[in-house]
Amino acid sequence: MTTIPPKMxxxxxxxxxxxxxxxxxxxxxxYVVEAVAHRFARMRCRYHHSQLRPGGTISGPTMMTLADTGLYVAILASIGPVALAVTTNLNVNFLKKPEQKDLIAECRLIKLGRRLAVGEVAIWSDGAPDDLVAHATGTYSIPPDR
Structure with missing residues (x-):
């Protein structure tokens, strides 16, 4: 883990x-921010029955929002409050049907440049960190005037 303190x-x-x-x-x-560090964020998505899709699984859009938000939080924790940092790519692999409980996402930045940030996200059902339900990678564009 890095010794650089988070900006937020x-x-x-x-x-x-x-x-x-x-x-x-x-x-x-x-969506709750549980922890931040330089190039890292841990997020929680509190379970609600409105997130379910047919078949009783938590919807893909719920997990995609969690991944996208987690990457955004990891970036802002590293560069400070830049509202106009935007997603340019998000790729999600759904690995397993999540349980009907909170989802946890851990986000790590692989690259943090002046204009682009690239990260990955591991998502699991609360209490089962070794059993991923989704894995995502994403790229963000960071505005030049921060």
Whole structure:
């Protein structure tokens, strides 16, 4: 693990997300920042029955949002509050039907450049960290004026 401190704490990140993205991080509070470090974030998606798709599995869009948000949080933890960092690519492999419980995502940045960041995300059902339900990779564009 790196010794570089994060630019934002988990509490600062939650406040930023609530302010900048109230449609996702407002009153519902489904996606939670559990931990941040330089080039790292751990997120939780609280289970809710509205996330289910036919067959009783948690929907792909729920897991994709968790992966995308986790990468965004890992980037901001590393560079500071830059609202206009945007996803340019997100690839998700769904590996297993998740249980009807909270999902946990751990996000690590593989590359953090001045204009691009690339990361990977491991997602599992709460309590089963060795049994991935999805794996994602993503690329973000970072605006030049941060």
């Amino acid at each position: 704490t988990a509490v600062e990140m939650e406040s930023f997300l609530e302010r900048e993205f109230p449609q996702v991080f407002g009153a519902a509070n489904i």
